[in-house]
Amino acid sequence: MPFSPRHLSTPPTREAIDALKGVAVLEFGTPWCGFCQRAQPLIQQALEDQAAVEHIKVEDGPGQRLGRSFGVKLWPTLVFLKDGKEVDRLVRPDSAQAIHDAVRKTQD
Numbered sequence: 359m360p361f362s363p364r365h366l367s368t369p370p371t372r373e374a375i376d377a378l379k380g381v382a383v384l385e386f387g388t389p390w391c392g393f394c395q396r397a398q399p400l401i402q403q404a405l406e407d408q409a410a411v412e413h414i415k416v417e418d419g420p421g422q423r424l425g426r427s428f429g430v431k432l433w434p435t436l437v438f439l440k441d442g443k444e445v446d447r448l449v450r451p452d453s454a455q456a457i458h459d460a461v462r463k464t465q466d
Contacts, residue, residue, distance in 0.1 A: 360409060361402045365389060365417035372427045375414075376442040381464050382412040383457075386425050387434035389417070393450050394434045401436070404457035411461055438464040 365388075375384065385401065387394035405413055418425035418433060428437055428444075438446040438460045445464040451457050 360411050360413045361405045362413045362415040363398075363402075365415045369416045369422065369424045370414065372424055375424070375439070378412070378439060378442045380412065380441065381410060381461065382414055382439045383461065384428070384437040384439060385413065385415045385434055386418040386428070386430045386437070387415075388419060391433045393432075397434050397451055400451055400454040401434075401457060403454040404461065408461055411465075436460070440464050 362385075375382075383401075383405065387397075389395075401413075405411060416422075416424055418430055418435075425435075428435070432449050434450065436448045436451060436457065437444055438448075446460040448456060448460055
């Protein structure tokens with residue numbers, strides 16, 4: 359299953375993200391954020407049947423360069439990437455369907 363329940367201990371560099379191949383969902387947030395906690399079941403549901411989609415969960419906050427490079431302002435922010443390029447973005451998603459639709463759009 360592509361859903362990652364935990365944030366990465368060390369975030370990837372922007373160069374590593376830009377070099378990704380295929381479809382990926384880059385999730386910015388924190389473990390203590392209430393909005394992030396409420397979104398987790400939605401994200402998991404939307405990604406559970408998407409084996410080819412890489413889910414990269416990054417803890418964001420002050421001084422975190424990756425989040426700043428993507429202009430993240432609110433959590434959670436989901437950035438949908440195809441071959442390292444942003445295709446779509448959802449901020450504080452409120453349905454699994456919206457996430458699933460963004461993944462589908464990224465795969466096209």
